[in-house]
Amino acid sequence: MQRDGKDLRIPVILSVPMQILPLWPVSAALDLLARSLLRAHPEILRRIDKYQNHHFVLDITDLPFILQLDPARAGLRAFRRGAAPAGDARIAGTFAAFLAMLHGVEDGDTLYFSGALQIEGDTSAVLALRNALDDAELDLSAEIASALPALSAPLRAALAPLERLTGLHLRRPAQEVY
Amino acid sequence: MELVCPAGTPAALRAAVDAGAHCVYCGFADDTNARNFPGLNFSRAELDSAVDYAHARGAKVLVAINTFPTAGNEGLWRSAVADAEAAGADAVILADPGLLAHAAEHHPDLRRHLSVQAAAANPDAINFYASAFGVRRVVLPRVLSVDEIAAINREIDVETEVFVFGGLCVMAEGRCSLSSYATGRSPNMNGVCSPPEHVDYSQEGGDSVARLGGFTIHRTHKGAAAPYPTLCKGCFTSEDKTGHVFEDAVSLDASALVPRLVNAGVTALKIEGRQRSRAYVAQIVRAFRAVTDALDAGRAPPALALARLSEGQAATTGAYAKTWR
Secondary structure: OOOOOOOOOOOHHHHHHHHHOOHHHHHHHHHHHHHHHHHHOOHHHHHHHHHOOOOEEEEEOOOOEEEEEEHHHOEEEEEEOOOOOOOOEEEEEOHHHHHHHHOOOOOHHHHHHOOOEEEEEOHHHHHHHHHHHHHHOOOHHHHHHHHOHHHHHHHHHHHHHHHHHHOOOOOOOOOOOO | OEEEEEOOOHHHHHHHHHHOOOEEEEOEOOOOOOOOOOOOOEOHHHHHHHHHHHHHOOOEEEEEEOOOOOOOOHHHHHHHHHHHHHHOOOEEEEOOHHHHHHHHHHOOOOOEEEOHHHOOOOHHHHHHHHHHHOOOEEEOOOOOOHHHHHHHHHOOOOEEEEEEEEOOOOOOOOOOOHHHHHHOOOHHHHOOOOOHHHEEEEEEOOEEEEEEOOEEEEEEEOOOOOOOOOHHHOEEEEOOEEEEOOOOOOEEEOHHHHHHHHHOOOOEEEEOOOOOOHHHHHHHHHHHHHHHHHHHOOOOOOOOOOHHHOHHHOEEOHHHHOOOO
16 A cells, blocks of 8 residues: 555445445444443543543545544544534544554654645644544454444454455554554 | 663553664653643553563663743652652653752652753763763753764763654754744743644645644645644745745754764664654664664664655754754
């Protein structure tokens, strides 16, 4: 993959079906994920500290919807583009860039320097969120399996082929890849 | 040669140790720390665990308590020194003469390093800190040439530590109040040059605009390399000229100068970046550990290609080998 995630985008074979997905099951699953993740990693909220009540808009530019994170209420919801609330801070970038940062493969500042990530709004809140998530050493696939146990087995089976298909870092590397 | 590496979080500390850091420096999540950013730094309990993790793997931990105590509030800084010692830290990095005196008197067995924030840049100043407060190592400001560092080392008996990678401060460190004019806050008293609550990023037309305290510091085309909005590296227009007044938006990379720094008598190489992620820390530490390992083995150090990780994605050797404008 392009290391900065700037040019790698979700393949059309996956992004087109997403456009017709109804949002309510997506939001319900995301809410479950956020609740489970924050319960398992309470230090995230401690590090976000006074920005817990902020609304973070996560604009994953190759997804057909925009996410809004509400840490204090452990909420993560999807909105159609154009219908998303403004929020207190906005982070925009490709799914590849978000995943690489979340999984400790890429440095957030480096992604910003290269233009692969843009931020707007409350910069302090963005830093608090970025630093909290970096310290938590998350593995998104493991968190999804934990939040949605029914998906655990199919996810485990699909992970490696999906990574090959998409080039995305869908899980935290077992070993450092730098 | 000792490699001194940054850690803004416990995860970054583990990444640094695992990547080969001889030494990791970190700080508490309060005003005692010159990297007092949201979401960063260590609680007392986290420092205890971090010291255990590092020591179990043969690495040292230094605690930076490197801002200047405010009148009537000295207790916060004094308790930070006591807590660092209680956690088993190998040294504290201090800048304030009063706090140094307190540490020397009340924590005589705790090794004391002089922070770059003290701006000790000549033998007289360094020898004063060594004799008055028992300082064992001084972190030199980033305004000296390699020849000047060699000259200093000939006239002092304490160790010297120099920055080799990361943010480049071009001012007399610990004395700079430039950001105070734009934000009312300074690195010396509040621990940050560009306080994030005063930083604003926006997309305007086809440009990415970065402002500090309402002042536009950089305007770059969307998708182009962008630096932090730091006043000393800002791009300004005066009359009909536009350019960088103090320094370009670049970071320090002195990796190619490490053999000369060794010959100049330097004991430790410091990497800046406690505000960066564990991915950054691991990558830079691994690269510089290859350099120190090569030198220890008598081999030529490898050339490093780290510019993409740098602010503005461009690097300089700073004052070590520079003809100033």
